[in-house]
Amino acid sequence: MLNKNPSRVPLMRFVLGAVSVAALLAGAPARAAEPVQPIELPKAVNPAQAELGKKLWFDPRLSRSGFISCNSCHNLSMGGSDNLKTSIGHNWQKGPINSPTVLNSSLNMAQFWDGRAEDLREQAGGPIANPGEMAFTHELAVDMLRSIPQYVAEFKQVFGSDKLSIAEVTTAIAAFEETLITPNARFDQWLKGDMKAINDQELRGYQLFKSAGCVACHNGPNLGGTSFQKMGLIEPYQTDNPAEGRYAVTKNDAERFNFKVPTLRNVELTYPYFHDGAADTLARAVDTMGRIQLGKTFSTQENADIVAFLKTLTGEQPRVVLPILPPSSDTTQRPRPFD
Amino acid sequence: MLNKNPSRVPLMRFVLGAVSVAALLAGAPARAAEPVQPIELPKAVNPAQAELGKKLWFDPRLSRSGFISCNSCHNLSMGGSDNLKTSIGHNWQKGPINSPTVLNSSLNMAQFWDGRAEDLREQAGGPIANPGEMAFTHELAVDMLRSIPQYVAEFKQVFGSDKLSIAEVTTAIAAFEETLITPNARFDQWLKGDMKAINDQELRGYQLFKSAGCVACHNGPNLGGTSFQKMGLIEPYQTDNPAEGRYAVTKNDAERFNFKVPTLRNVELTYPYFHDGAADTLARAVDTMGRIQLGKTFSTQENADIVAFLKTLTGEQPRVVLPILPPSSDTTQRPRPFD
Numbered sequence A, B: 001m002l003n004k005n006p007s008r009v010p011l012m013r014f015v016l017g018a019v020s021v022a023a024l025l026a027g028a029p030a031r032a033a034e035p036v037q038p039i040e041l042p043k044a045v046n047p048a049q050a051e052l053g054k055k056l057w058f059d060p061r062l063s064r065s066g067f068i069s070c071n072s073c074h075n076l077s078m079g080g081s082d083n084l085k086t087s088i089g090h091n092w093q094k095g096p097i098n099s100p101t102v103l104n105s106s107l108n109m110a111q112f113w114d115g116r117a118e119d120l121r122e123q124a125g126g127p128i129a130n131p132g133e134m135a136f137t138h139e140l141a142v143d144m145l146r147s148i149p150q151y152v153a154e155f156k157q158v159f160g161s162d163k164l165s166i167a168e169v170t171t172a173i174a175a176f177e178e179t180l181i182t183p184n185a186r187f188d189q190w191l192k193g194d195m196k197a198i199n200d201q202e203l204r205g206y207q208l209f210k211s212a213g214c215v216a217c218h219n220g221p222n223l224g225g226t227s228f229q230k231m232g233l234i235e236p237y238q239t240d241n242p243a244e245g246r247y248a249v250t251k252n253d254a255e256r257f258n259f260k261v262p263t264l265r266n267v268e269l270t271y272p273y274f275h276d277g278a279a280d281t282l283a284r285a286v287d288t289m290g291r292i293q294l295g296k297t298f299s300t301q302e303n304a305d306i307v308a309f310l311k312t313l314t315g316e317q318p319r320v321v322l323p324i325l326p327p328s329s330d331t332t333q334r335p336r337p338f339d
Helices: A011-025 A047-058 A120-129 A138-146 A149-159 A166-178 A186-191 A200-211 A282-294 A300-313 B011-025 B047-057 B120-129 B138-146 B149-159 B166-178 B186-191 B200-211 B282-294 B300-313
Strands: A228-230 A258-260 B228-230 B258-260
Touching: A047 A149, A047 A166, A120 A138, A120 A166, A138 A149, A138 A166, A149 A166, A186 A200, A186 A300, A200 A300, A282 A300, B047 B149, B047 B166, B120 B138, B120 B166, B138 B149, B138 B166, B149 B166, B186 B200, B186 B300, B200 B300, B282 B300
Parallel strands: none
Antiparallel strands: A228 A258, B228 B258
16 A cells, blocks of 8 residues: 555545555455454554654754754654644744644655645654744754763664664654554444444434545555645635645646645644635534545534544554653754854 | 741841751651752642643743643743743743742742742733733633633633632642642761761762851742842842843842842752853852852862752652643634734
């Protein structure tokens, strides 16, 4: 399912493929034929790497100001997002795009809205060096870490080597991110056979979600993250956000305004919606998606049913004990947020 | 010891008073006559209030931008401070003063560097409404909370009433802050009779800390927080920071540049030092304090001994499980960080 070029695959073939592969992989659970699969906790994360990665995740010293950490825009108290239309970067710069959730992001075929990073490791280096986000450089970030004896010792212990470069930094951050899985949503319980886990309205919403065609793109265990799709397939999407989507990566005109389909897991927590953050509420997001992607106008009741279903996708949030960061040493370069 | 006007008490009488009261209160521990007492975990915090307060502590929706929370400037991963010279406020405004640690702050006789808040409850309302910090209003903060059913229910459960005002908000935040005590530093172990808990250099440093006179102001369980003192007692302090200290509150000329003596607990983690954040390292802070407060120039060895002692004051940091914040409802006013 991690097809790197799904936009080249005819839509219906892709959907049918996802369904049948899912049925095959899932063995024989209660609902093996559903186009959505339960999410499971990751099995193979290196715990020492993830623990180091957690420190880095929360460490604002990876930014030029000493004020912005990964968690600033992917806040684990708020569904792994910042709940802002677009994010706030260094020197209060207005970010270009809505911050996607980090939760379950390891299940996406690629990272960023335009998929320009192949995986979490590649993604993790981006914001650190982006002048509009953390505004640092990889070199200065690594210098900072190397100046702190506790970090040096922990990198050595975790990676079994004295090498401390941006590769180890992003590997550790990615390992932490791989732990950020949200299992056991009520919908997962239903998928696994607990008929009482969702109510009649939520079930109606799911049935409509399938029959109306939402599931064509929002499928798989992450209900998304498996394809790029055009924003405004049936009707043009009106926005003043200049993002061009997949085109920015491929320079292929056919992929203009193609964005990675976002996950719907925990969507109750990750407002506002769309790459431009224009939809404040789930009701509005469902309405817009129906019209511009499917050519459908949902009735008030239908909209409410789908929203009710979407709220069953809120899983158990990661239980994160706040790390205690190793203090800077006398030789650590001090942040200069106002220079 | 919570004398509200300690600056009116002659210095030596105050110090002797602190020692004898401490000896009295402490029963008969191993070192009852020391001017510093071990720090103990609080006994009487209301756990439900503190749990609600923890959510509020981490909730950036208490700021106008939706980006700044209490934890932004009093980061519990970094000794309860932001490790910046002065803090970053709404719209990247440069703060006027160094962010004091929240750790053990319930032990201070008053809050803020100039003591303008009597207690943690009074303090907690300050940054929310300060145009240079969170830049919100109490009314809008309360409106936000009232628009979120989970918050409304939790306030009702915790306070046993439908009343949800800034008073309940600050009461809950203060209850959480009261849990942020850092017991069992190596120095506390030594105070309680474990002779091996600190080494010879650290003990020399403590002895010099006492004999040189540091302890005249940095005493009690929090090694500070018990008096206002003039910054630059013997020699004027050179700074371009315009803060006037206690004078700003009392308009009494004699209290110009009088600041609350900061705690030295966890001082290894709470750099940079002084109200203007001008001292990047403990070595520099000790040197400056010796000269301008005591008229003493410590030798390199003496300075290193005192710094070694100060590092024994790092206690067990609070183990904080990151709260999951209740999501905004459809009627919650959205933050407008760039308006």
